[in-house]
Amino acid sequence: MLIGVPREIKDHEYRVGITPAGVRALTDAGHEVWVETRAGERIGFSDALYLAAGARIANTASDAYACPLIVKVKEPQPSEIPLLRKEQVLFTYLHLAADPALTRRLLESRIIAIAYETVTDAAGALPLLTPMSEVAGRIAIQAGATALQLANGGRGVLLGGVPGVAPGKVLILGAGTVGTHAARMALGLGADVTLMDISLPRLRHLDDIFGARLKTRYSEAHAIEELAYEADLIVGSVLLPGKRAPKLISRALIQRMKPASVLVDVAIDQGGCAETSRPTTHSSPTYIEEGVVHYCVANMPAACARTATQALTNATLPYVLAIAGKGWRDALKADAGLRKGLNLHLGQVTHAGLAADLEFPCISPDIALE
Structure with missing residues (x-):
């Protein structure tokens, strides 16, 4: 699968969606990773390190967002939303309950949005948060x-x-x-x-x-x-x-x-x-x-972005490998905890708590995936 890793543009956000070590694991598994140039530069992850790990360097955000799976850290900023396209998978922190305007725009994009903060493990804990x-x-x-x-x-x-x-x-x-x-x-x-x-x-x-x-x-x-x-x-x-x-x-x-x-x-x-x-x-x-x-x-953890990026990739990498390896639909069907991370699906809200807070209609992830 083609995986895009854009450079974060939120104020003083220097974290990056995947470390060079994470890229190495993905490319070893047969996937192609496009990392936007200078995405990890401020925290010591140079383009050269990503290239050495097997990544390709995207010269622009548009190039990174051309991939079917986008892995990042923070919710899309206003200038990034037009780069999203229908049926694209966005895997990131979203925190949509506090931002109805962003939720509406993402619904209009008809993407598949999987939020790190609502993914659960077998014990019901929040491994990506x-x-x-x-x-x-x-x-x-x-x-x-x-x-x-x-x-x-x-x-x-x-x-x-x-x-x-x-x-x-x-x-x-x-x-x-x-x-x-x-x-x-x-x-x-x-x-x-x-x-x-x-x-x-x-x-x-x-x-x-x-x-x-x-x-x-x-x-x-x-x-x-x-x-x-x-x-x-x-x-x-x-x-x-x-x-x-x-x-x-x-x-x-x-x-x-x-x-x-x-x-x-x-x-x-x-x-x-x-x-x-x-x-x-x-x-x-x-x-x-x-x-x-x-x-x-x-975005408090951005203050210690190198530590935070390494900790985040340690947690997200198995899920990225599953989504890229099985395809997003089969990965979600196979993992009930990952399925709880599905917040938006092709223009519909699929997380009950989010829908209740924003007073939006909701469809269950199980029904959406069928």
């Missing part, structure tokens, strides 16, 4: 610690404190992959960390892992308010796969937080978990609203 969640969770603490510095609008709190001075208070909403890795990083800095979730088994598991260093609380409105008022840094990491994030933090709550405290909303890809959250970019990552510094970058 997990690596970026690991990266984002760790970056969230780095970004939050930086935003807390006075020069960046924060309250001047050092998360780890120093001898004789109390550490900063970190509140993490959601004990999934993002929240767990954020907790690990914050504890490593010496912060006072509380992690909230609605799953008591998950909280027990993390209590066993981290012990007394980590405080855990059941997530309900009163407890969130109580802890948010004391926090120097809040990390929002709640997830409903394929759906908009729930708004756990109201504007009224933000108004009562400590002046110049920080909110890092990792859920912004799915609309954000605070009423005051709106997407930002790496070029302009923060804004202040109601006296609180908001960091809401919609």
